[in-house]
Amino acid sequence: MDVTDETGIFNPLAPGYTEDPYSHFAIVRSSAPVQQTLVGPWALFSYDDVFALLRDPELSVDDANSTPDGDDDRQAKFEELLAEFEVDARGDSSILNTDPPDHTRLRKLVSKAFTPRVIESLRDRIQSLVDEALDPMNDSGHGDVVDELAFALPFDVISEMLGMPPGDTLALRGWSEAMVKTLDPIISDDEFREAFVSARKMDAHIEQVIEWKRANPGDDLLTGLIEAEDDGDRLSSIELRDQVTLLFIAGHETTVNLIGTGIFELQRNPEQLATLRDDPSLTQDAIDELLRFIAPVQFSRRIATKDVTYRGLVIPKGSFIFACLASANRDPDHFGETADQLILDRPNASQHVSFGSGSHYCLGSSLAKLEAEIAIGTFISRFPDAVIEGEPHWNGRMNLRGLKSLPMKVR
Numbered sequence: 001m002d003v004t005d006e007t008g009i010f011n012p013l014a015p016g017y018t019e020d021p022y023s024h025f026a027i028v029r030s031s032a033p034v035q036q037t038l039v040g041p042w043a044l045f046s047y048d049d050v051f052a053l054l055r056d057p058e059l060s061v062d063d064a065n066s067t068p069d070g071d072d073d074r075q076a077k078f079e080e081l082l083a084e085f086e087v088d089a090r091g092d093s094s095i096l097n098t099d100p101p102d103h104t105r106l107r108k109l110v111s112k113a114f115t116p117r118v119i120e121s122l123r124d125r126i127q128s129l130v131d132e133a134l135d136p137m138n139d140s141g142h143g144d145v146v147d148e149l150a151f152a153l154p155f156d157v158i159s160e161m162l163g164m165p166p167g168d169t170l171a172l173r174g175w176s177e178a179m180v181k182t183l184d185p186i187i188s189d190d191e192f193r194e195a196f197v198s199a200r201k202m203d204a205h206i207e208q209v210i211e212w213k214r215a216n217p218g219d220d221l222l223t224g225l226i227e228a229e230d231d232g233d234r235l236s237s238i239e240l241r242d243q244v245t246l247l248f249i250a251g252h253e254t255t256v257n258l259i260g261t262g263i264f265e266l267q268r269n270p271e272q273l274a275t276l277r278d279d280p281s282l283t284q285d286a287i288d289e290l291l292r293f294i295a296p297v298q299f300s301r302r303i304a305t306k307d308v309t310y311r312g313l314v315i316p317k318g319s320f321i322f323a324c325l326a327s328a329n330r331d332p333d334h335f336g337e338t339a340d341q342l343i344l345d346r347p348n349a350s351q352h353v354s355f356g357s358g359s360h361y362c363l364g365s366s367l368a369k370l371e372a373e374i375a376i377g378t379f380i381s382r383f384p385d386a387v388i389e390g391e392p393h394w395n396g397r398m399n400l401r402g403l404k405s406l407p408m409k410v411r
Contacts, residue, residue: 008032010043012186012398019394021298021401022340025327034310039186041301041320047331047353049310050323055358059302059321062099066303067318093239094246095363103359109235110243110363112228114221119366122157126371129156130378137410138382142389145379145406150260153375157367158251162244163220164209172248175202180253183399202248206241221247247364255368257296257402258287259375264406265293266380267388269342276344277384283377286344287369290376292335292352293342295326299399300356325353326401383410 008031010024011017017024028035029045036042044050053059095106133152137143155173164172178198181191210226217223225240235243266273276286300323308315315321329352332339338346355362362368379386390407 008035010035010037010045018396018401021326022330025324025330026340029327029331034313037322041322042315043299043322043324044310045324045327045331047328047334050325050328050353051357053302053310053321053323054300054353054356054360056302056308057100057359058305059308060099060305061097061103061302061360063097063303065099065305065318066320067316093236094242096246096250096360100359105233106235106239106243107359107363109228109233110225112224114224114363116366118161118221118224119370122161122367123370123374125160126153126157126374127378129153130375134379134382137408141411142407142409145263145408146256146260146403147405149375149379150256150263150403150406153259154252154255154368154371157371158247161220162222162247163213163218164222165212171205172202174198175205176249176252180249180400181397184397186398202245203241206244207237210237210240210244250362251364251367253400254296255371257400258291258294258368258372260403260406261294261296261401262287262290262372262376263379263408264388264392264403265290265342266376267386267408272342272344273380277380280377280381282344283373284369285346285349287372287376288352289342289344289346289349290372291354291369292329292346292349294402295329295352295354296402297354297399298326298401299324300360323353325356328353383408386410 008028010028010032012021014024025045033046033049034042034044044053093102093106095103095110098106130149130153133149134143137148143149151173155169159169159172175198178191178194179202181187182195187195210222213220213222214226217226222244225235225243228235266276276282302321302323304315304317304319304321306317308321329335330339334351335346335348343349355365355368386408388406389409392406393404395402395404
């Protein structure tokens, strides 16, 4: 099936899907907005359904509440790797994959070291990092926006925030890139193995850093997480490790997509680019519209803890349900007939669901928006005549969709 097929079956392997999933979503959303996908989980594609799912307190994010599928090759492969590496099976204790009351407790502790004041205090440093990334482009007249700006910035920011030792960047980047591939429903055996091994290396590395940081506290986020306390309650060593891992992965991969793909979409919409270039005061609103239009995270997932019904279809208890954030963000029933257009001063752009909603709303949303605001705004102001040079390449991922490269001529 290609993206013009009107059967309404969700198929991320359809020709053209990588370059343009939105045409596919439009067909699915209009003909079968609730369906069980070809890969097993159910999926919702309309704004109202996705919003309701994300805010339903009775749904779960803990894999332990799912009903195992007898044909689940991924689970079988995971168990093989656990045995091969002699690792005990464990759940992810990060706030992303934890239900209340544990989620409430963890989020309260993590929030103490992740306040708006802390985020705003990073503005000058983020600006410096952006300027440093753009200087070589200015000197050469050319550059790859993804590699030299979008990829480097969020990783440097989260590393400095956490107070990670210097010299770890390349290894951490590699492990993170391998691990996020597991967020896609389709993954090769080799990729799954690489992700598993990378996760073990990431765990061991972060555990060592935490021990070092306990003995050498500083004015940084990791020290804050170690010291975060509420009525005598603190993060355990495993909880601390899992939150740091989440910050690296979620705080990096998604912001890369927002910055790189954001600049790309502005280039493809020259009238909107000119509007932003002429009126930089629109930048904050523009970031919300780019978040809506791009959806750096295309899907979020929940698990039904009881039979649930959407549009007359019963989704059985234990089922995985994908909320298609990217489709919801382009739903004309909510955003009007211009939903497929980039309009930087769209009045209701902030109603996008790119950061989720409800109790699992993204804790790092303010940081991501600040980084994108500075990176995109500075790029536009420094290089008003920049143009795409060569062929951009997509990363090929279904969930954390973004550009792998964006070569540009900047002067």
